């Protein structure tokens with residue numbers, strides 16, 4: 001094998017033997033000329049079709065009504081695999097154009113690979129199985145995205161809570177934008193889920209996005225998605241944004257007050273036009289989402305200081321609901337604490353603990369800067385520190401910041417000595433609380449004071465029971 005002529009001879013032999021193999025493998029073969037008239041048909045195909053006389057010269061459709069060979073001639077494009085109906089049977093076929101020496105289409109050849117589509121069953125059933133798995137995964141994801149909470153889970157008997165639930169139920173029936181206002185941990189997200197669950201959109205997704213927890217540079221992609229190949233880097237795949245994921249359902253925009261002005265402008269446009277444009281795409285997509293926005297910041301003041309667009313504020317502030325902090329509704333604390341103790345007992349597989357009246361008094365006296373989330377974390381810590389079935393005032397004081405250092409029963413520690421993790425926890429907590437107080441709750445500035453990023457401040461706040469997303 002050393003000359004071009006040898007290689008060419010080998011190629012020609014390969015072409016010929018490929019065609020012989022195909023003929024051998026298949027159950028029928030036919031060739032047509034450029035006018036779609038039969039030029040040749042093998043004996044197997046004739047037997048399959050029940051053709052007795054010589055078919056040459058007849059238009060292909062006279063013998064095979066559903067033939068697509070004429071289409072192959074017209075387009076010059078092969079049809080590598082297809083199903084063709086013949087009477088009550090289905091043939092699995094391959095169709096290829098035949099090219100002349102000058103490259104023009106001079107006819108076409110068709111092979112019937114199998115005369116029964118059942119031969120394809122293993123492939124089809126594998127495809128069907130994959131399709132089923134995909135739809136199951138999608139259904140599970142949709143289930144996951146359903147709201148997890150209803151109004152009955154929003155505990156409290158205070159007048160404030162009753163009014164919040166009344167407003168929430170009414171808002172659920174309307175499709176208008178809801179703005180939830182209130183300190184961190186007051187239950188704004190729970191309320192948003194309850195509104196969604198009571199609305200006509202309940203069977204559609206509930207998608208939450210925390211504006212403060214996502215780095216500014218990624219927010220736009222997170223919101224609006226990314227078109228395939230939008231970046232030249234490694235990530236060239238198509239990614240759906242939260243607006244697409246929430247389509248037909250509810251999009252919960254938490255910490256909306258932390259959104260940058262440029263993104264506010266984009267969000268406003270989406271709310272006005274109900275259309276989004278994925279990053280790197282020049283096509284707009286219509287979206288149908290109900291927006292529920294929330295913030296722990298004073299949006300009105302942000303508008304005054306030109307940190308928040310007035311037009312966006314008015315668009316969001318259609319149905320405002322303010323959730324008061326826990327310290328302003330101490331009558332709710334006992335029922336919420338009981339519910340939390342029940343939940344923790346279920347989670348840990350232990351019998352539920354009870355609170356002595358004096359323990360409830362201590363809970364009512366504390367001012368709960370982290371609200372219900374902090375109450376949850378506090379009770380969780382008490383449960384981790386003691387096995388006592390009845391929780392006393394001392395148990396509670398022992399874990400509250402600035403507590404008397406009273407040890408929960410069962411911890412044999414020297415007076416004054418505390419576990420290092422607890423000391424560090426308290427120190428970190430007070431540093432963060434002080435920074436937030438100094439900046440009036442503005443997380444970006446508090447993070448700067450503490451010398452950490454906004455996202456990691458957020459993470460620390462969550463784990464210390466001070467922040468969002470608990």
Ligand SMILES: Nc1ncnc2c1ncn2[C@@H]1O[C@H](COP(=O)(O)OP(=O)(O)OP(=O)(O)O)[C@@H](O)[C@H]1O
Pocket residue numbers: 153154155156182183184185186187188189190191254294295296336339372373376467468469470
């Ligand atoms: N009234 C309530 N009854 C029962 N659980 C509550 C109530 N309010 C809040 N919670 C619970 O407290 C925790 C914090 O609530 P949630 O995350 O809804 O607060 P948030 O106001 O959205 O906080 P952030 O502003 O920090 O995002 C959650 O575990 C929630 O289930």
